Structures are given as structure tokens and as C-alpha cells.
Amino acid sequence: MEPAVSRGKKAAAAGLFFALVFIPAFIFSGLIVGREISRLYAMVWAIFSGAAAFAIAYTGKVSFYRRLFFSVSALAFLVHFKLGLLDKVLAPTCFVSTPYCHIAMAPYFLGYLYQQYLALMSSGWRLWGPLTLGAAWLFVTLALGRGWCSWACFYGGIDDGLSGAVRRPLVGTGRLRFLRDLPAALLIFFLLVSLANMAPEYCLWLCPFKFTGAFLSRGGGERAAQYGLMGLSLAALVAGPLLTGKRTFCSYLCPFAAWQALWGRLNPFRLTGDAAKCSACGTCERACPMNAVSFAPGARPEILAYCNLCGQCLDACPSAALRYTVFGLELPSFGGAAGALVSVKYFYVFSALTLSSAFSSLWAPAALRDMVKLIFG
Amino acid sequence: MPALFSEGFLLGLSTGFYCLAACLPLLAPYLLAEGKMAWDFNFGIFLQFTGGRFAAYLIFAVLASVLGEAGRYALPAWALPAAMAACGFLMVFLAVFRLAGRDSPCLLKSDLNPWFHRIPLLLGFVTGINVCPPFAAGLIRLLQLADVPKGLVYFIGFFSATTLFTAPVMLGTPWLGRRASEIGRLTLLLAGLWYLALGLKFFF
Numbered sequence: 328m329e330p331a332v333s334r335g336k337k338a339a340a341a342g343l344f345f346a347l348v349f350i351p352a353f354i355f356s357g358l359i360v361g362r363e364i365s366r367l368y369a370m371v372w373a374i375f376s377g378a379a380a381f382a383i384a385y386t387g388k389v390s391f392y393r394r395l396f397f398s399v400s401a402l403a404f405l406v407h408f409k410l411g412l413l414d415k416v417l418a419p420t421c422f423v424s425t426p427y428c429h430i431a432m433a434p435y436f437l438g439y440l441y442q443q444y445l446a447l448m449s450s451g452w453r454l455w456g457p458l459t460l461g462a463a464w465l466f467v468t469l470a471l472g473r474g475w476c477s478w479a480c481f482y483g484g485i486d487d488g489l490s491g492a493v494r495r496p497l498v499g500t501g502r503l504r505f506l507r508d509l510p511a512a513l514l515i516f517f518l519l520v521s522l523a524n525m526a527p528e529y530c531l532w533l534c535p536f537k538f539t540g541a542f543l544s545r546g547g548g549e550r551a552a553q554y555g556l557m558g559l560s561l562a563a564l565v566a567g568p569l570l571t572g573k574r575t576f577c578s579y580l581c582p583f584a585a586w587q588a589l590w591g592r593l594n595p596f597r598l599t600g601d602a603a604k605c606s607a608c609g610t611c612e613r614a615c616p617m618n619a620v621s622f623a624p625g626a627r628p629e630i631l632a633y634c635n636l637c638g639q640c641l642d643a644c645p646s647a648a649l650r651y652t653v654f655g656l657e658l659p660s661f662g663g664a665a666g667a668l669v670s671v672k673y674f675y676v677f678s679a680l681t682l683s684s685a686f687s688s689l690w691a692p693a694a695l696r697d698m699v700k701l702i703f704g
Numbered sequence: 705m706p707a708l709f710s711e712g713f714l715l716g717l718s719t720g721f722y723c724l725a726a727c728l729p730l731l732a733p734y735l736l737a738e739g740k741m742a743w744d745f746n747f748g749i750f751l752q753f754t755g756g757r758f759a760a761y762l763i764f765a766v767l768a769s770v771l772g773e774a775g776r777y778a779l780p781a782w783a784l785p786a787a788m789a790a791c792g793f794l795m796v797f798l799a800v801f802r803l804a805g806r807d808s809p810c811l812l813k814s815d816l817n818p819w820f821h822r823i824p825l826l827l828g829f830v831t832g833i834n835v836c837p838p839f840a841a842g843l844i845r846l847l848q849l850a851d852v853p854k855g856l857v858y859f860i861g862f863f864s865a866t867t868l869f870t871a872p873v874m875l876g877t878p879w880l881g882r883r884a885s886e887i888g889r890l891t892l893l894l895a896g897l898w899y900l901a902l903g904l905k906f907f908f
């Protein structure tokens with residue numbers, strides 16, 4: 328929002344933005360949970376999403392409220408699905424099994440293609456499961472692109488929330504720079520070995536939350552190695568961000584981050600730097616939780632493909648040299664509080680927030696119900 | 705003989721996908737890490753890999769034909785895991801050497817050691833002696849033939865067809881840039897560790 332605009336007008340514009348997000352979020356959320364639990368829970372979740380939209384529009388700061396929304400959504404996922412698997416007190420309600428995990432989907436992609444090929448060859452051409460998943464992913468990529476990793480992913484929300492909880496990081500990640508491409512290497516590696524073994528190798532070896540034995544070997548050294556790698560992954564997801572203030576799991580271990588960095592280019596939203604305004608202070612590099620800014624002292628920062636448009640650097644930049652664009656271009660600006668909503672920034676926030684709110688309706692309203700049940704019996 | 709060649713060729717054609725799945729985890733990371741923007745250089749790597757595979761097939765064909773005993777594998781059981789572990793070790797070694805950069809105090813500091821240039825041969829050999837379902841099908845036919853020249857022709861046919869499946873891996877390589885080779889080195893490291901563990905698992 329522009330600073331010259333009065334508070335009342337800002338609040339009115341933010342209220343309008345609230346409504347723009349709340350209405351579709353409530354419709355989708357209601358449709359998703361309506362048959363299983365009361366629509367009241369869907370409404371609470373849609374109000375929460377709308378409130379995040381209001382706060383972003385009112386303050387003009389994207390990342391703080393995005394992070395709040397993102398972390399709450401991830402926490403709800405943990406409560407509803409993961410803890411539900413451990414403890415029957417929070418037994419999953421509207422979905423008995425976890426949704427298909429997008430992180431595992433990318434490294435098993437060639438396996439899906441092969442399965443689809445086999446289905447076609449055996450005249451089971453109606454078996455479109457993998458293609459349906461593919462179509463859903465394509466839609467998400469077009470609408471959200473790399474923003475998936477800063478708004479919607481249930482693991483990313485944990486990593487991001489914890490990284491934001493640190494004021495002064497104890498450990499720097501400068502020495503890990505040579506590992507920045509590890510997610511891409513992991514993606515290629517898992518694509519190949521999963522195809523060779525026709526097994527979801529990522530789930531078997533690197534998933535941080537294997538609470539059931541479904542993806543573990545029977546026993547012996549192999550199982551011990553799987554636990555070891557799972558521990559490493561979990562440490563990167565929980566301890567890493569607390570120690571470094573960076574999203575260590577997403578930056579170094581998640582193959583889906585590399586997948587989205589590649590395909591996310593299909594999405595038109597970009598983060599663009601203005602070289603004329605940039606003072607080369609390096610604030611953006613320090614602020615970026617994804618280690619996605621490459622910066623040599625004195626030079627202009629380079630935004631890497633791993634940027635997930637979280638907006639952290641944009642809010643931190645003292646020269647306002649960073650902005651959201653569509654393929655590097657801005658929209659013509661309109662005056663006034665409501666006019667400011669007609670900008671790439673708010674188009675992006677609208678599509679990211681609405682879509683993430685609808686997606687997280689798969690678990691967030693049900694998690695709320697679990698909590699209510701737990702507290703009030 | 706031509707009939708035997710085409711029989712092997714047809715077996716390869718119908719089961720080539722398995723060969724692709726077995727070869728890619730070894731060949732692709734190596735090509736990514738060590739390939740260049742020059743197509744002929746990458747083709748050299750591919751030829752070596754294919755040569756290694758071919759050598760393994762021939763040795764296998766000769767041994768299996770000579771043995772002629774149904775159900776018995778032509779190579780000792782430890783041969784494949786040992787080759788895998790050796791291969792994995794070399795891949796890890798090369799990846800670490802590359803990742804550490806040229807200034808590292810590594811004994812193999814320079815590129816002069818010709819062994820480094822022969823790794824694709826070994827990679828090809830390991831995939832060649834790997835008994836996958838189509839290979840086993842070929843083996844049974846070989847044991848039935850129990851004739852070295854016929855066995856050779858049959859496996860040359862099989863090799864030619866399966867190479868058709870692995871060759872497209874070359875297509876993207878002329879566009880490999882510095883970034884891709886950095887990613888490739890890390891992939892090579894992961895693949896090396898994987899094969900090292902797979903190989904060593906047999907001995908413990």
C-alpha cells in the first residue's frame with residue numbers, strides 16, 4: 328500500500344482483498360470438507376486465509392503473514408495426519424490415508440510414466456491415475472509455480488516457520504554453498520534409481536516423516552541405514568532451520584524444490600531486481616531463507632532458479648529494489664488504495680493464497696475439528 | 705546364423721526398456737558430470753560405455769556357451785557385487801576429486817591418469833554382467849545352443865537392439881553447461897555411493 332493513503336482507505340481496500348480471498352476459499356473448502364464434517368470448520372479456515380490476505384494488503388508486507396498462514400497450515404497437517412497415525416486420540420476423520428505426497432511424486436515421475444505405458448499396452452487405457460495426478464500438478468504449476476514451496480507445501484511450512492523463529496542464527500550456511508545444487512542431483516538420482524528398481528526410493532530412504540513401517544525394509548543393516556537417513560532428513564527439517572535461520576531441508580534435501588525450480592518457469596510470476604535502485608548491500612542474500620540469492624560483495628545480487636517467491640527479501644530490501652513481475656514486466660499502476668490491488672504483487676498473493684487455502688482444506692479444517700474434539704470431548 | 709542374430713535382436717527389442725533402466729543410473733550421472741558441449745566427446749564416452757557392455761556380453765556368451773549347464777550362472781556370484789562396488793568407489797572418487805576442484809591435495813590431481821578416462825568402460829561392463837530378466841532369457845537360449853560362435857551371434861543381436869534404447873541418452877548432452885556438470889558431479893557422487901553400498905552389501 329502507498330504510505331500517503333489514509334488508514335481508513337487502506338482498511339477498506341484490505342477488506343476488499345479479504346473478501347476476494349475469503350469467498351473462493353470458503354467455496355472450495357466447503358466443497359472439500361462438506362460431506363464429512365461441519366462447514367463451520369471450513370468457514371473458520373477460510374476466515375483465517377482471508378485474514379492473512381487482509382493483513383498483507385493492509386501492511387503491504389507479504390512474507391510475515393504468508394509465513395504465518397504457511398506454518399499454521401503445516402502444523403495442521405502434522406496434527407491431523409501424522410500425529411493421527413501415531414495416536415488414535417487424534418484419529419483422522421475426513422481422510423483415512425494421507426494425500427499423495429508431492430515430494431515423492433517428482434522423483435518417481437519416470438516410474439509413473441512407465442506404469443501408464445504398461446496400462447496402455449495392456450489395454451487398461453482407463454487407468455489414468457498417474458496422468459490425473461500429472462494434470463493436477465500441471466494446474467498447480469501454472470497457477471502457483473515455485474510459490475508452491477512458500478505457500479502450500481506441508482513440509483515447507485515447518486521448515487519456513489522454524490527458520491523464521493530464529494533471531495540470531497548460531498551457524499552460517501556459507502560453507503554449504505557447494506551443496507546448493509544437491510536437490511537437483513537428488514532429483515536426477517532418485518528419478519533414475521526409482522525407475523531402475525520400480526520403487527519409490529525417495530520414500531524409502533529420505534522421507535523425514537516415516538511414522539509407519541510401510542516404507543522401511545524388514546530389518547538389519549538396511550533398516551538401520553534408513554533410520555539414519557531419516558534422522559538426517561528430520562534434523563535438516565527441524566534442527567537445521569533453528570540453528571541457521573535458513574530452510575535447510577528445502578534448500579539442500581528436497582527433490583521437489585528442484586523439480587519446481589525447473590517447471591515453475593511455466594508460471595508467469597517472477598521476482599525481479601531493479602539494478603538502478605539496488606545498492607548492493609547484500610541484505611537480500613542474508614534475508615533469503617532458501618539460499619536462493621547469489622551475491623558477491625560490490626556486485627548486484629543474482630536470483631537463482633530456486634527462489635520460491637516467498638517475498639522475504641522483497642520486504643527486507645532497504646532500497647525497494649525487488650518486486651513481483653509477470654515475466655519481468657510490471658502492470659501499469661493505478662492510484663489509490665484499491666488501485667494498488669491491481670498490481671502483479673496482489674494478483675500473485677491472490678492466486679497463491681486462494682489455491683493454498685483450497686489445497687490445505689484437505690486437512691486444516693479437520694485438524695481444527697480434532698482439536699475441538701480433544702479439548703471439549 | 706542371421707536367424708540367430710535376428711532372434712537375439714528381437715529379444716533385445718522387446719525388452720530394451722529393462723536395459724535402459726539398468727544402464728541409466730550409471731551412464732547418465734557420468735555423462736552429466738564429465739560430458740562436454742562437444743557432441744563427439746560425449747559420443748566417445750557413450751562408445752566406451754557401450755564397448756564395456758559389449759565386452760561383458762561376449763565374455764558372458766562364451767562362458768555360458770562353454771558351460772552349457774542349465775540354470776547355472778556363468779560368472780561367480782561375487783563378480784557382479786565386486787564390480788559394482790569397484791565401480792561405485794571409482795564414481796565416488798571421481799566425484800569427490802571433481803567437487804574438490806583442481807587445487808585439491810589429491811594424489812590424482814591432474815587429469816593425466818588414463819584410468820579416469822576409462823571409467824565408462826567399467827560402468828558399461830558392470831551393466832553388461834548384470835543379470836536382468838531379458839538377459840536371463842537370453843542365457844537360457846544360450847545354454848540350449850551350447851555353441852560358442854552361435855552364442856556370440858545371438859548376443860551381438862541382443863546387444864545391437866538394446867543399444868537402440870540406451871543411445872537416446874546422448875541427445876541432450878550437447879546442451880550441457882557448467883551448471884549441469886556441477887549438478888552431474890553431485891549426482892555422480894550419490895550414484896557412486898549407491899552402487900558402492902549395493903556392492904558391499906553382498907559381502908557383509
Ligand code: SF4
Nearest residue numbers: 476480483577581584
Ligand atoms: S522444497 Fe520441498 S519440502 Fe520445501 S516447500 Fe518445496 S516441496 Fe516442500
Ligand code: SF4
Nearest residue numbers: 615634635637638640
Ligand atoms: S530470493 Fe527472495 S523471494 Fe526468492 S526465496 Fe529468497 S527471499 Fe524468497
